[in-house]
Amino acid sequence: DAMVIQNPRYQVTQFGKPVTLSCSQTLNHNVMYWYQQKSSQAPKLLFHYYDKDFNNEADTPDNFQSRRPNTSFCFLDIRSPGLGDAAMYLCATSRDGGATDTQYFGPGTRLTVL
Amino acid sequence: GQNIDQPTEMTATEGAIVQINCTYQTSGFNGLFWYQQHAGEAPTFLSYNVLDGLEEKGRFSSFLSRSKGYSYLLLKELQMKDSASYLCAVMDSNYQLIWGAGTKLIIKP
Numbered sequence: 001d002a003m004v005i006q007n008p009r010y011q012v013t014q015f016g017k018p019v020t021l022s023c024s025q026t027l028n029h030n031v032m033y034w035y036q037q038k039s040s041q042a043p044k045l046l047f048h049y050y051d052k053d054f055n056n057e058a059d060t061p062d063n064f065q066s067r068r069p070n071t072s073f074c075f076l077d078i079r080s081p082g083l084g085d086a087a088m089y090l091c092a093t094s095r096d097g098g099a100t101d102t103q104y105f106g107p108g109t110r111l112t113v114l
Numbered sequence: 115g116q117n118i119d120q121p122t123e124m125t126a127t128e129g130a131i132v133q134i135n136c137t138y139q140t141s142g143f144n145g146l147f148w149y150q151q152h153a154g155e156a157p158t159f160l161s162y163n164v165l166d167g168l169e170e171k172g173r174f175s176s177f178l179s180r181s182k183g184y185s186y187l188l189l190k191e192l193q194m195k196d197s198a199s200y201l202c203a204v205m206d207s208n209y210q211l212i213w214g215a216g217t218k219l220i221i222k223p
Contacts, residue, residue, distance in 0.1 A: 042118070042201065042213035043157070090156055097209050099144040100164065105156035 003027070004106035006091050012112045013081050021076040021109045023091030029104075031097040032074040034066060035090040037108075043090055049074060050097055078111075086113045116140045118214035120202050125220045126192055134187045134200050134217045142207020148176050148187045149201045151216065157201055160187070189219075197221045 004025045013019040023032065030051050035043035047056045049068045063085070065077040078085055088110050092103040117139045126132040138146070145164040149157035163169055163178035163185060175188040187200055199216035206212055 040122075040199075040215065040218070042215045044213075045210065088154075099205065099209065100162065101205075101209070102147070102159050102162060103211065104159065108156045110154070 004091060004093055004104055006089075006106035006109050008109060009107060010110050010112070012114060013078075014114055015083065016080045019078050019081055019111070021078075021089050021091075021111070023074045023076075023106055024072050025091075025093045025106075026072070027093055027095075027104065028071065029093035029095050030071075031094045031101075032068060033090075033092040033094075033103065034064075034074070034076050035092065036085075037088045037090055046076070048097075081111070081113045083113050086111055116206065116212045118202055118204060118212055120200075120214040120217045122215070123218045123220065125222060126189075128192055128194060128221055128223050130192050131188065131190050132192060132219065134189070134202075134219065136185045136187070136202035136214060138183050138185070138202070138204045138212070138214075140204045140206045140212050143180060144205040144207065144209060146176075146178055146185050147203045147205070147211070148174075148185075149203065151199045151201060153198070160200075192221050194221050194223070 033048040034046045037043040046060045068074045088108045090108045091106040094101045094103045119137045148160040151157040161176040168177045173190045201216040202214040203211045
């Protein structure tokens with residue numbers, strides 16, 4: 001089945017210790033998104049890739065970086081996690097990012113910062 | 115600014131019908147999405163409306179009025195497994211999804 005996969009599902013890190021979250025997709029979609037979602041809040045878009053073209057949201061902290069080495073994979077790097085970065089991180093994909101385009105989500109990675 | 119409003123929480127009884135409302139103010143409009151999100155899980159796509167009117171999909175229906183900036187999600191024959199958060203999201207003129215905070219639906223037997 002075509003899908004969006006995120007690893008790990010649960011990640012624990014120490015305050016200030018770099019962490020990388022991964023996302024892969026078998027949908028062959030052009031666009032990949034990273035969202036941060038805290039409890040009972042709307043998902044917050046951090047950045048997205050249209051193919052290799054990187055688009056950063058204006059209010060995404062510099063602490064968050066992303067890489068997309070190929071169509072299938074996308075990584076979220078948190079360089080120095082703070083306690084406020086504890087959240088669910090959602091990866092999503094869409095075919096071309098245009099009107100009527102549906103975003104499909106992976107299962108998410110829940111990040112805990114100790 | 116862009117804004118999506120939904121009730122924070124609703125309670126309904128198993129077997130009943132519930133309507134979850136969403137109002138929006140966005141820069142342009144390229145469609146409205148409803149997603150279901152169970153606790154601790156990712157959102158899953160339920161419906162998409164871009165034209166005014168009602169879209170029916172099994173027990174779930176979604177309605178849109180663009181002139182009023184208003185949508186609702188109607189859930190019929192409620193089941194316990196429908197307990198979840200329901201998120202409304204609007205695609206703006208830049209094809210960005212603007213998300214509501216979600217409505218937590220509690221189903222009681």
